[in-house]
Amino acid sequence: MSGVKGKLLIVATVSGTLSGFLLPYADHFRSQGWIVDGAAQGVTMDPECHGHFDNLWEIEWSRNPWSWGNLKAGAQISDVVRRNCYDIVHVHTPVASFVTRLAVGVKHDLEKLRPVKTEDNKRRPVLVYTAHGFHCHPRASFTQKVLYCALEKLPARYTDALVVINREDERLARALRLAGSGHVYYMPGIGINLDAYSRRNVSFSELRAIRMELGLAPADHLFVIVAALMPGKRHQDAIRALSITGRRDFHLALAGVGPELERLRTLAAQLSVAARVHFLGRRSDVPQLLAAATALILPSDREGLPRSVLEAMAMGTPVVGTRIRGTRELLEEGAGLLVEIGDAAALASAMQWVVDHPQESAALAERAHKRVRRYALERIISLHETLYEQLLDRP
Incomplete structure (x- = not known):
């Protein structure tokens, strides 16, 4: 040949x-x-x-x-x-x-x-x-x-x-x-394509379109999970955390498909947060979604090196993850917030902290953004x- x-x-x-x-x-x-x-x-x-x-x-x-x-x-x-x-x-x-x-x-x-x-x-x-x-x-x-x-x-x-x-x-x-x-x-x-995941390539009109799609008010805060709806991703912890915060201006968007969909819908209804939990299915506009988010959440119990965390780091979006292999490696040394697996109360506190401390949250995201270049x-x-x-x- x-x-x-x-x-x-x-x-x-x-x-x-x-x-x-x-x-x-x-x-x-x-x-x-x-x-x-x-x-x-x-x-x-x-x-x-x-x-x-x-x-x-x-x-x-x-x-x-x-x-x-x-x-x-x-x-x-x-x-x-x-x-x-x-x-x-x-x-x-x-x-x-x-x-x-x-x-x-x-x-x-x-x-x-x-x-x-x-x-x-x-x-x-x-x-x-x-x-x-x-x-x-x-x-x-x-x-x-x-x-x-x-x-x-x-x-x-x-x-x-x-x-x-x-x-x-x-x-x-x-x-x-x-x-x-x-x-x-x-x-x-x-590897992550840093050209594709860059805030420079996201327009204000795209951000506005996402907020309109989700019915968000100007002062509402959006937390996003980008992960298949599988048991190991533990979306239920984020839904419970949303309920624990008691904040009606907090919304949670789940981008992904999988067998946990109906169980998660049922949980959101039981906790009276169904109106603020948005099931988005498979999305092709993840960079825009991350740019519109207050923070990415990843409450998984096992990861290798989570792609969604790298994507959020590249977009300059703060990350709240669990203290597990891979996620910990990406977020240690002040590049994000870490909580224990299954601790919905700690996850709720972290969500609240991101909103209450915008300057410190931005500093976390900036450190993460600098670190992501090695990936x-x-x-x-x-x-x-x-x-x-x-x-x-x-x-």
Whole structure:
């Protein structure tokens, strides 16, 4: 293949991971002469992925790690890798990363046992795994730690490079040897486009349109959560905090979709704050929404390196988050406010503090804005370039 620098397969469990986070990587490496393919469930039907990859491969993963359907998915991804002779296979998200590394690694081991040597048993692609937050983290239960650490170690022998996106996971990966004989690399997240997330690009008319959409009075304060409506994001704590404040000029907007929607609607009604809790669904105007917000809230019980916090930092919007891995790393040293998981009263106090102390809140946001530059997308892509070059140069 004259002129082709290399062949890269980017793998995730669902297409939303590719379209939501990884398209800039596909675009960049294709522009550098790579052939870049994508594999995920639903990817061939995802219009956002078309045009960014050379080929798209549909893999029938189940998000349930215990599903027998993942055996079929393992055979599918192994076949895709075998037929296309990739130089690097880069996996993301727990199920896809676990199954892909095992399927490709075991397949290669079996091929090596064949008496007749072929290209299939001479060559295995480099396997890179980006962990977006280990499940066997310190806050997990003992059973979870044992189980998920065992699962992480199982495909570790086939991992040539393990990329972690926060320092806590880096320490864990090195202590438990989760990369096997491969190497652990720290990269600060998967990058944020600082041009897209800039207040300079948000007009007054856009801010006014959001406030009109939500029916806000001029003196009302808007708190925003940008996260899927999943149990681990703990939106209920923010709804309870809104009720605890007793402030009728406080509004909460939830941007995201997920299975918790009806339960959260019911809770808001039970607490008599339904008129001030706005369910926005999936939004394409997150920069404008963050610019209109008094603060971003993220009450999650587990994160890797939360994208919404980085987005708020880039927009100069104050952040209130929980004292957990990833969020703590971003907001420590006076870059935001931290509360304990599940402490709705503390969350209410933090919301009140942001409004009552506008100058101090602005100072927090300014420190965060200066810090966010180290997470710039172009820097993280450059780190991936260096990593790929090092891996391909190995004997």
